[in-house]
Amino acid sequence: MEQKEKDLVYQRGVSLIITSPGGAGELERLVWSFLRKNTHHPFEIVVIDHSAGGALKKIIEKYVARAFFVHLKADPGRPYAASNNYGAEKAFYPNLLFLKHDLLFKEDSLPGAVEKLNDPSSRSGNKFFRLDQVGQASPGGASLLCRRADFEAAGGFSGSGNAGLEELFDRLCESGGGSIKSPSPAGRGQLNELASIFKPFNPARPVVSIHVPKTAGTSFRAVLKSWFKDRLLMYYPDISFQEAAHFSDLLPGQCLHGHFNRGKGFGIEHFVGENPQEKANIITMLRNPYRMIVSLFLYYKYQASEEVIEKSILVDTRPQNFERFFNGFLNSKHYLFSYLLRTAPLTADSIDQYIARYTFIGIQEELEKSVLLLAGLLGKKPLKPLQKNISDYTRDDIPDLEGLAREVFVDEYRLYDRVKEIIDLMQPGP
DSSP states (O other): OOHHHHHHHHHHOEEEEEEESSOHHHHHHHHHHHHHHOOOOSEEEEEEEOOSSSHHHHHHHHHTTTSOEEEEEOOTTSOHHHHHHHHHHHOOSSEEEEEOTTOOOOSOOHHHHHHHHTOHHHHTTOOEEOHHHHSSSOSOSSEEEEEHHHHHHHTSOOOOTTOOHHHHHHHHHHHOOOOOOOSSTTSOOOOOGGGGGSOOOOTTSOEEEEOOTTSSHHHHHHHHHHHHGGGEEEEEGGGTEESOOSGGGOOTTOEEEEOOBGGGTBOHHHHHOSSGGGTSEEEEEEOOHHHHHHHHHHIIIIIOOHHHHHHOSSOSSOOOOHHHHHHHHHTOSOSHHHHSOOOOOOOTTTHHHHHTTSSEEEEGGGHHHHHHHHHHHHTOOOOOOOOOSOOOOTTSOOOOOHHHHHHHOHHHHHHHHHHHHHHHHOOOOO
16 A cells, blocks of 8 residues: 555544443443444544453453454543543544443444544534534434544543533533643653644654764664564664665554665665655754764774774774864765755755654753653653763863864754754653
C-alpha cells in the first residue's frame, strides 16, 4: 500500500471509547450490535474496565477475532470523566467516539458520521457531535464523536463524581473546560504552545532519528533503545553497520537511528526519498556548532580508528593541531546540513518553517530536558538519559574561535540558536 493511501486510511480511523462499570452483559450487547451493523474501517474498541473481576476480559476474548481491543484496567473509584480522558489518551486513531456502555447500535451510522465530521462544509462551526446529530439516528443521545485534536484542544471532559456521558457532553460543548491529565508517567506530557512549532507526531508512520555526529548520539541511542526495544533499528553505512537497507523495510511503531550524510552519498533523502518529513516522523539532536567542531577534533585525534580516518571526508591523517583542523573545516562543504533535511539558505522568516518539518529537535546541552520533551510528544515514558562516551581532554589548548565560526556557519547557528530558544521556553509535563 502506498504511503499516501496508508495515511488516508489512518485518517478515517475511529477509536470507540467505552467506560464500563462492570456490566459484562451490557458491554457484550453493545459490542455485538456494533459489529453486526458496522461497515466502517479501520476502528478499535477501547474499554476502560472498572470491574474487579474478569468478566469483561471474557467478553473481549469472545470478539477479539472481529475487532482490535484495548483493555484498560481502572481504579473502581475513578470518576467517569477521568476514565474517558484516560481512554482518549490511549486511543490510536484521530477520530474518537465515546459511547455509554448500555447503548445498542440499530443502524450502520458510523461511516456517514465520520464523513460528515471531516467535511468542513457540514460542520457549521461545531466540533463535537452525537451520532444522531451527524449520521443516521442510531444509538441515541449518549454518544460523542469528535476529532482527537479538537478534544485535546478543548481540554477533554471536566467534572468529578459520576456525571454521565450526556452531562459531560453538554459541559464540553458549553465551556470546553477540563484537562486531559496523564494518568501515569508514560502518558503524554503537557507541553505549552511552543510544541506546535514541530510537526505533529503521526503514529501511523515510523520514526527516523538523524544522528548528527558529536551530539550525544550514544546517550540518545540508549534512550531510544529503552523506548522502542527490539523495534529500534540502526543505519550506519559509514562504519559498515546497518540493519535497515531500505525505507520500505520500516513499519509504524519502529524507529531507525543512524548516520545520514549527503556528502557521502547516503543522506536522508537518499534513504527515505524526497519530502521525507511526509513519510516519517523525523527527530534529531543538535549541538553548538563550534563545540561540535571541537568535539570532532578531539574524536579524530584520540578516539577514531584508522578505518574511520581512512573513510573520513574531513581529515586525511590523525589531526594534531586544532587551529589547522579548524581552518580546514571552514572550507568544508560537508557540515550540519549534510546530515539534516535539505534546505535553502535559512532566514529569520523561514527558520520556523524549516523546523516545522521535524517532529522534534533537541539540543545536546539540554539533553535531559530534550528527552523529557520528546517523551511528551511521542507519548513515551520520561526518563533521565545516562551521559555516555564523554571525553574531557583538558590538556588540549583549544582557543576560542566561536566568533569566527558564527561568521562562517550562519545557517547552522541560526538553526541552533532558534532551537535552543524553543527548548529553553518549552516546559515538559509533570
